[in-house]
Each structure stands twice: as structure tokens, then as C-alpha cells.
Amino acid sequence: MLLVYTHKITPRVKYAFKHILTRILGIPVTFTTTIEDFIAHDSLKMSYTKQPLSHEVFIRSHDILFEHGLSDIDIHVQDWENTKCFFSNGEKSAIPFDIFSAAFYLLSRYEEYLPHVKDEYGRFTAVESLAYKHDFLHQPVIDVWAYKFKKVLETQFPDYEFPKKSYAIKPIIDVPSPYNFKLKGLMRNFGGTIKDLFGFKFKRLYYRYIVLFGIKKDSYDTFKYIINKQKQSNFKFLFFFLIGDYSTYDKGISANKKQFVTLIKQVADYCKVGIKASYFALEDIDILKKEKQRMEAILNTSLTASRQSFSKLNLPQSYRNLIELEILEDYTMGYVNHTGFRAGTCTPFFFYDLDYEIQTPLKITSYHLLDFSLLKHQSLLDKKKALNEIISEIKAVNGEFVPVFHNYTFSDVDRWVGYKELFNNILNSVNEN
Structure with missing residues (x-):
């Protein structure tokens, strides 16, 4: 069990942490706002707030997980070794980005609520996405970030038996x-026949009827x-x-x-x-x-x-x-x-x-x-x-x-x-x- 100390426990905090830690890495997680409980915990633990408490695993928090509704968020996507990330969080942090806030932004589909251009069917398209614009659509970045964070935990807690997952x-x-052609009824096949004839699709017309007569599958x-x-x-x-x-x-x-x-x-x-x-x-x-x-x-x-x-x-x-x-x-x-x-x-x-x-x-x-x-x-x-x-x-x-x-x-x-x-x-x- 990993204990997270944070200054405020919100539904967004729980959501983001449980996806990265529990669903991806298989690590149960719980939360506290009490420093004494955090100090007494003798297994995996980390702090997620604005300043570290001591020398624990610390990730500086972005504000998005403590907000309500939508806001105009300034996002700067940056390179991070073999991947990309956003919401950089300074030198004191165990990793250079707040992966929990970034994960929440992507998982909640925050960007799909913001103004965007839809296609002819009214769909949100890839080219409108942050991932496409910054060339990380090809990568499951949240999972990649999770495994980077796992390395930090493994270094800090070498005796912990981390669960394993397979492809x-x-x-x-x-x-x-x-x-x-089958089961489409007389009228639809008649309409299809006329369409094939006027479109000079004689091969399709021939195939239509050898299927309807049971000669071919x-x-x-x-x-x-x-x-x-x-x-x-x-x-x-x-x-x-x-x-x-x-x-x-x-x-x-x-x-x-x-x-x-x-x-x-x-x-x-x-x-x-x-x-x-x-x-x-x-x-x-x-x-x-x-x-x-x-x-x-x-x-x-x-x-x-x-x-x-x-x-x-x-x-x-x-x-x-x-x-x-x-x-x-x-x-x-x-x-x-x-x-x-x-x-x-x-x-x-x-x-x-x-x-x-x-x-x-x-x-x-x-x-x-x-x-x-x-x-x-x-x-x-x-x-x-x-x-x-x-x-x-x-x-x-x-x-x-x-x-x-x-x-x-x-x-x-x-x-x-x-x-x-x-x-x-x-x-x-x-x-x-």
C-alpha cells in the first residue's frame, strides 16, 4: 500500500493516482492530510503538495487536480528522455513533471470540452488533439510515465515486491x-441493382446475384x-x-x-x-x-x-x-x-x-x-x-x-x-x- 500525503484530497487526486498506481502498476494507494499518519507509515509513501516535508519521494503538485470545472490552462509540452510530458514542476521534485495532473488532463478528455473543430460527423479528430500536435499520439504516454515513476519507487523502496503485469x-x-447482399430484402437489392447498372459496376452486379441465388458465399x-x-x-x-x-x-x-x-x-x-x-x-x-x-x-x-x-x-x-x-x-x-x-x-x-x-x-x-x-x-x-x-x-x-x-x-x-x-x-x- 502506498500512502500519499497531500494538502487536500479531491476526487481528481484520487482518480489520477489510482489510474497510474493501481490500474497500471498494480499498487494499492490511499491518502492522508495528516503529517503524523504519514510519518508513521512504514511502507511505500510519497508527498504530493507544493513543498516536500522532508526527504521523502516528493512530486510538486499542479493546480489542476485541486480545481473544479474547466479553466484556461497553459500547457507546454516538453521532451522527457524517450517520451514527452507537460506540467513541469521544478528541481525539488523526484521527477521533472507532475504526471498525475498530466494524466488527468488526458484521461478526462479535458481538451474535448474546449472549443475545437469537428469533422463532418461531428467528431473530435486526432489533428485537434494535444497528442497529435506535439507528436506523442503514437505512444501510451501515461503508462510510460507510470513506469518512470515506478523506477523512483524501486530505488527508494528496494525491499518492496512490486506486482508484475504482462502484455x-x-x-x-x-x-x-x-x-x-443477403437478408437485405427485395427493395434494397432492387435499389442496389439499379445503382450497380447506372454505375457500370457489372462485376458487383454479377456477384450480387450469385450470392442471392446461393451459388457463392x-x-x-x-x-x-x-x-x-x-x-x-x-x-x-x-x-x-x-x-x-x-x-x-x-x-x-x-x-x-x-x-x-x-x-x-x-x-x-x-x-x-x-x-x-x-x-x-x-x-x-x-x-x-x-x-x-x-x-x-x-x-x-x-x-x-x-x-x-x-x-x-x-x-x-x-x-x-x-x-x-x-x-x-x-x-x-x-x-x-x-x-x-x-x-x-x-x-x-x-x-x-x-x-x-x-x-x-x-x-x-x-x-x-x-x-x-x-x-x-x-x-x-x-x-x-x-x-x-x-x-x-x-x-x-x-x-x-x-x-x-x-x-x-x-x-x-x-x-x-x-x-x-x-x-x-x-x-x-x-x-x-
């Missing part, structure tokens, strides 16, 4: 539509392949099925189709299944509630995990809606067009509500790579290089790699050629040094 993976399979139907991969892996895959109503943005299969329901049940026998909330469910809690109940009826169990369509988040309302409906895990946090660490970490964390100043029960698992983000690399070799780089960053801090692939990614046709091999590389990365 893990959590593959996500996103299913906006389980089939390309639908290219999106890769579920048998994925389940076989799940059987060979020690890590549970997590599927997100879209079962919302057909709309401008969501063009999946109706949840009334028995074949679709059967598919979801079959996948749930082997993998964990969550809901891919539709585009309009993001804004309307009643639609989200309907979709949740629909999925629970299919799975015959309570729903625990969600992912939003188009990886869109409206903070804090999106997360408040999930909490109200008792969906306690979310996998939306990430960037569609960039690999990297949107929240600066490869360790799951809890949503901190900046308006109410509380840590909520909603666990956020940010994803670090979406299959689409690799399309900008022309060759398979370049894709592998980009994939291996992010895996190396996560392995360096014994983190959890969360990649998002779609069911159609495994079709191995057109732009998805080679993606099966990339997925295999992810699964094999657990056994490689």
Missing part, C-alpha cells in the same frame, strides 16, 4: 452489417473464420452488432430476421457480444434504450458493453446516457483515421465527469487501431510496419492492445487483401518477444 490483447470485431460472412480464430486464442474477442433501425447512416440488417438473430446467438456462444449503438441512438436515449432491450432479448442476458456508430462521442452526454441505462463498458474512444492513444493510455480507465466532479462506474477501453487507419499505407509491408510499431509501444509498458476489425475486413478481397495476415500477427504477438 495482453482484446480484439474487437465491429459488425455494422453481417452480410453484403457472401463476402461479409466471415464469422466461421473469426470463431475458429477465437477457438485458438486465449483472449476473448468482443463483437459489436448493429441492430438499430435502417437510416441514412446505418444500413444494417433488421433484428427481426431470424437468420441474423441466430448468427448473434452463435457468436455469443464463443465470444463476448455487445451493442453497436446506431448513429441516432447517440443523441436519443430512448432509441438507445430500445436497442439495448432488443439486444438483451436476443442474448437473454443483461448487456454490459457498447460501441457507438462511426466512433462518435458527444462528451459528456454520450457517456451519461450509457451510465443511466447501466451499460458499464464502452469501446468507442479512439480515432478512425489515426492509430494511437486518444486518451494517452493502453490501460482501461473510468469516465470522469468534469461537470459533476466524480469518477463514474463507466469503464472506458480505448481502441488503438482501426482497420481503416491502415488503408493509408499502400503496401502490406508498410501496414505490418505500422502495426508492429504500435504493438511494440504497448509491449514496452505491458499494456493491453485493442484493435478494431470489421467482419468484412476478413473477406480478403479488394482493399482488404492481407488483413487476415495482419490479424494473425496481432494474435501471434502475445507469444513473441
Whole structure:
């Protein structure tokens, strides 16, 4: 148990320290404002305030963890050995930056509450982020900082047995539509036929009908392949099925189709299944509630995990809606067009509500790579290089790699050629040094 002396114990202090010390390093932490209790403690301890008490491990505190709401914070990102950090804290401190305040800024998504330019879907983009602007998006900086701090503790407390953690993976399979042509009904296929004809897409038209007549398998139907991969892996895959109503943005299969329901049940026998909330469910809690109940009826169990369509988040309302409906895990946090660490970490964390100043029960698992983000690399070799780089960053801090692939990614046709091999590389990365 590590005891932290600080002049004021706030929800922000607890939140930041528990993420770095407990979730990343596995060290239990508690807090005190009483000097006598701090002196009497005979195990790990440190002070987090403006001035050191004596010769203890001391980190000079920044004001952000003792404030309420949002303020105009002046941030200067600086180099720190093999990484970058901000909130520098002077010479007396055991490390040159207040990593707890910096971690809070990134984890709370403080910058996403500030004025910024959104994309056409209303999303916060990577290029607007501090991490992108200062070239540390590629690194799970909070985890890197945590291990730097661990070295300080190991030096100060050489007899303490520090817990060990190992690299893990959590593959996500996103299913906006389980089939390309099957189960889409007469009108949608008729409309698709007209579109193919006028677009001179004769190859697609031919393929559409040999699939509809049962001569060839639908290219999106890769579920048998994925389940076989799940059987060979020690890590549970997590599927997100879209079962919302057909709309401008969501063009999946109706949840009334028995074949679709059967598919979801079959996948749930082997993998964990969550809901891919539709585009309009993001804004309307009643639609989200309907979709949740629909999925629970299919799975015959309570729903625990969600992912939003188009990886869109409206903070804090999106997360408040999930909490109200008792969906306690979310996998939306990430960037569609960039690999990297949107929240600066490869360790799951809890949503901190900046308006109410509380840590909520909603666990956020940010994803670090979406299959689409690799399309900008022309060759398979370049894709592998980009994939291996992010895996190396996560392995360096014994983190959890969360990649998002779609069911159609495994079709191995057109732009998805080679993606099966990339997925295999992810699964094999657990056994490689």
C-alpha cells in the first residue's frame, strides 16, 4: 500500500493516482492530510503538495487536480528522455513533471470540452488533439510515465515486491452489417441493382446475384473464420452488432430476421457480444434504450458493453446516457483515421465527469487501431510496419492492445487483401518477444 500525503484530497487526486498506481502498476494507494499518519507509515509513501516535508519521494503538485470545472490552462509540452510530458514542476521534485495532473488532463478528455473543430460527423479528430500536435499520439504516454515513476519507487523502496503485469490483447470485431447482399430484402437489392447498372459496376452486379441465388458465399460472412480464430486464442474477442433501425447512416440488417438473430446467438456462444449503438441512438436515449432491450432479448442476458456508430462521442452526454441505462463498458474512444492513444493510455480507465466532479462506474477501453487507419499505407509491408510499431509501444509498458476489425475486413478481397495476415500477427504477438 502506498500512502500519499497531500494538502487536500479531491476526487481528481484520487482518480489520477489510482489510474497510474493501481490500474497500471498494480499498487494499492490511499491518502492522508495528516503529517503524523504519514510519518508513521512504514511502507511505500510519497508527498504530493507544493513543498516536500522532508526527504521523502516528493512530486510538486499542479493546480489542476485541486480545481473544479474547466479553466484556461497553459500547457507546454516538453521532451522527457524517450517520451514527452507537460506540467513541469521544478528541481525539488523526484521527477521533472507532475504526471498525475498530466494524466488527468488526458484521461478526462479535458481538451474535448474546449472549443475545437469537428469533422463532418461531428467528431473530435486526432489533428485537434494535444497528442497529435506535439507528436506523442503514437505512444501510451501515461503508462510510460507510470513506469518512470515506478523506477523512483524501486530505488527508494528496494525491499518492496512490486506486482508484475504482462502484455495482453482484446480484439474487437465491429459488425455494422453481417452480410453484403443477403437478408437485405427485395427493395434494397432492387435499389442496389439499379445503382450497380447506372454505375457500370457489372462485376458487383454479377456477384450480387450469385450470392442471392446461393451459388457463392457472401463476402461479409466471415464469422466461421473469426470463431475458429477465437477457438485458438486465449483472449476473448468482443463483437459489436448493429441492430438499430435502417437510416441514412446505418444500413444494417433488421433484428427481426431470424437468420441474423441466430448468427448473434452463435457468436455469443464463443465470444463476448455487445451493442453497436446506431448513429441516432447517440443523441436519443430512448432509441438507445430500445436497442439495448432488443439486444438483451436476443442474448437473454443483461448487456454490459457498447460501441457507438462511426466512433462518435458527444462528451459528456454520450457517456451519461450509457451510465443511466447501466451499460458499464464502452469501446468507442479512439480515432478512425489515426492509430494511437486518444486518451494517452493502453490501460482501461473510468469516465470522469468534469461537470459533476466524480469518477463514474463507466469503464472506458480505448481502441488503438482501426482497420481503416491502415488503408493509408499502400503496401502490406508498410501496414505490418505500422502495426508492429504500435504493438511494440504497448509491449514496452505491458499494456493491453485493442484493435478494431470489421467482419468484412476478413473477406480478403479488394482493399482488404492481407488483413487476415495482419490479424494473425496481432494474435501471434502475445507469444513473441
